[in-house]
Amino acid sequence: MLLLPELYMMLLAIIFLFISIGKRKGNVVACGQLLSILGVVISLSSIFFKGELFYGAYRVDLFSQVFKVLLAAGYCLVILMLGSKDEIEHEYIAEFYMFLSFSTLGLMMLVSSVELISIVLSLEISSYSLYVILPLRRAQVQVQHEASIKYLFFGAISSGIMLYGMGYLYGICHSTFLTDIIRVLPKFLNQPIGILALVLTLTGFLFKLSLFPFHFWSPDVYEGASHSTTTFIATIPKIAAAALLIRITSMAYLAPPVLVQILMVLAALSMTFGNLVGLVQRDIKRLLAYSGIAHAGYIMMGILALSREGNLSVVYYITIYLFMNLACLYTVILLSKDGENVTLDGLIGLSKRSPLLAFTLATSAFSLAGIPPTGGFTGKLYLFISAFREGYLTIVIIGAVNTVISIFYYLNLVRMSYSKEGNSVTPLKLSGMAKIICLIFIFFILAMGVTPSSFMGLFKHMVF
């Protein structure tokens, strides 16, 4: 029973598999929505499970269970947001759901894995499912193929590099279990080999997180993939990647400064690059891709603190990032006509067409920019404090400067929807479901900003 969320996710995948084989596909969407909500409930119910499986290769603890809830919640939101928009051909919807479930399953396994080979396996289960669904898109003919090829190649290369690093880890420590590695690795961290092994191993997750030198896929993939696939790729794998980064860097609490310096340079470059290029984007999905690169940099601020407090702030930030990013992408989904991409000009007059949607977008944009009283600010505050406490003033100042740079393009989203007057003011009718989802986003973004202690209370017990 320890594996309840994973088993349920696998069950979902199988159900969708059978639906896709069968002939009647009438209510796939409604069915998927119901089942995914149930998935959140099941993960919540299993949050206090504890135990080890498969000879210690698989650990179920509060850390992994909380992340599974986040993954299930993200999965559920992605499925709910997909709704009835017809950007993916209807006959493929069941397959699409199936692969999403498989990918989520892989990520759930990933956050529980504490052994190198099971980490690789879970990561690949999740990635391969994504490789398959990336080209599924009706609107454009060319872009999604480019996107899927890029994702596949970059994914494969980064997996290769990660395996290379894991090979070194095994070579040093003679074990694939993280618990053994923790014991042996610190002795080697003063030598280049230790650092090299660790950094190379991190690559696979930095790729998922789209940190600076591993970010090349993200703008094209965001742009090319269908909106629903983008919402998934933009958030859910990043959650799991953050979890694994925490697991792995917590092996290196006593690391020499050079490891921190490497991570710091990556973080600084990632923020600055992401925000600067973000300034000139017109396509909202591309803009969010660059914003994602910048946010990967912010998240690294917590990781490189190499402290319990830093990990805590990373968990907090990735949670709020899930909500604010999905909220932004939801606007894109609802605004897009026939599944085409939405540019900044497409937002013009949004506040008149649908006040609620405009407000959701504004809240999430302000949150992404890190302006109180939204969760984005509180998360960033935690990250700043944890990096500052370890004495890394430089990265905090770079982060602060970047906040200023980024405000311009986030504000642009608000500006377009509020202050520009458009010609077409056809009201945008939101369904009841859409309204509820918008309110959920607004609630979480504001709640995480104003009462962080309620979330922190839970997270505090899970990190190491």
Next chain:
Amino acid sequence: MEQYLVMNKLSFPILSATIFIPLAGACLLFFIKHERAVKVIALITGIINFLISLLLYAHFNPDTYLFQFGEYKPWIPGHSIYYALGIDGITLFLILLTTLLAPLCVLCSWTAIAQRVKEFMFCILLMESAMIGVFCSLDFILFYIFWEAMLIPMYLLIAIWGGPQKDYASIKFFIYTLSGSVFLLVAIIAVYLTTGSFSIPNAMYRGYGFTFEYWVFLAFAIAFAIKVPMFPFHTWLPAAHTEAPTAGSVFLASVLLKMGSYGFLRFCLPITPKASLFFAPYIIVLSLIAIIYGGFVCLRQTDMKRLIAFSSVAHMGFVTLGIFTFTLFGFQGALLQMLNHGITTGALFLCVGIIYERTHSREIFDNSGLGKIMPVYMGFFGFFSLSAFAFPGTNNFVGELYVLIGTFSSNKIAGFFAIVGALVAAAYMLLLLKRIAWGRDDTRSIKDMNVREIIYLLPLVVFVLWVGLFPKPFVHTITKTLEHLVTEMQRFM
């Protein structure tokens, strides 16, 4: 923390009430369809809040420098962040000014705002909440949240209901002020890591190392100098003031600018006294430049709102000048000037709003020669113009006199230049008044002010005369707090 607070003895948490009543009113608006009902509810909320804030004045004890009406609850335990509120002599009148102006802003937008009334009133009330929050907060994070949260409704006020160049003005305003405050956040974290708590009073007069104070002061000062705005950072202000709707301009000029000078008094001086003394000559020079430069720029303006906006730069120069003389007279003058500028400039913006509603132009030429056409209006406008250049008997005279006494007692040359600035102020305000009153022969028929407009200007007239002729209750209330500041500062001189 408790040792800095006199806890609230009233039967209800009065400071929380003044912060959250506007917020509750704003939320209430969402459930109301009828436009007129929206305006009435916004107005009632504003008035109720003003009446409650009068209780603050009634129960304020002027014989202590401690923070009064204190409220203190843990908020985010992990980082010792508290929900800590309290006011002292510095903030009491700023809060009263805010609560007074909010209903007036609702009244002045009664007919001027035709579209999206509900959202407009929502923004006004949200602004009021956030501004009172800034003045009450005794916790850095709480302060910072209110400080930044203020930007969002203000941005929307300019961006949605602004003039022709609202897009440019609003985004410039937002980015300018935000970029200042981000460094404020870094400085706050630095102070937190040194003192171990986010409490503001706890961080005061601690005698940090000079290098620490040096950098923290700079980070603080940039944020506050942008808000004031001091001379090289003032460029957002004319655009934002000119393009904002009347209510927005009033809030901007009367309260938002005070946040900057309030920041200097509350943060820079007590937390980084040594650095404040070190940087004082530079700040004084910048203030003098602002006073004189602002004055001369005003002489050449053709747009009424722009002129008043630049005159704000000059007036706020007096405030920062007063603060950085480190004398009791300087502090008192600065604080009085903050209030006076809020009242007078707010009133002038209201006057411009009244005429703009009728002629749809802010150009001086289009609005000249109104003396015969709108006698009542000219009466009010003339009165506030006199007050703006510190005519004896009006509020600004008292404030500027205090500042000048403070300045002359510490630095004669600075005093001399300030006097020159005061003269220029008389020149540009009289020039404006002359053009508006006599300007040209005109037989246009423009309706004079109606009762609603007279009602919302009258309270301000009362205050102009009250502070101008009998400033004692004001000075008495603020003195104890400022004396404490002076004595603490002298330890570091």
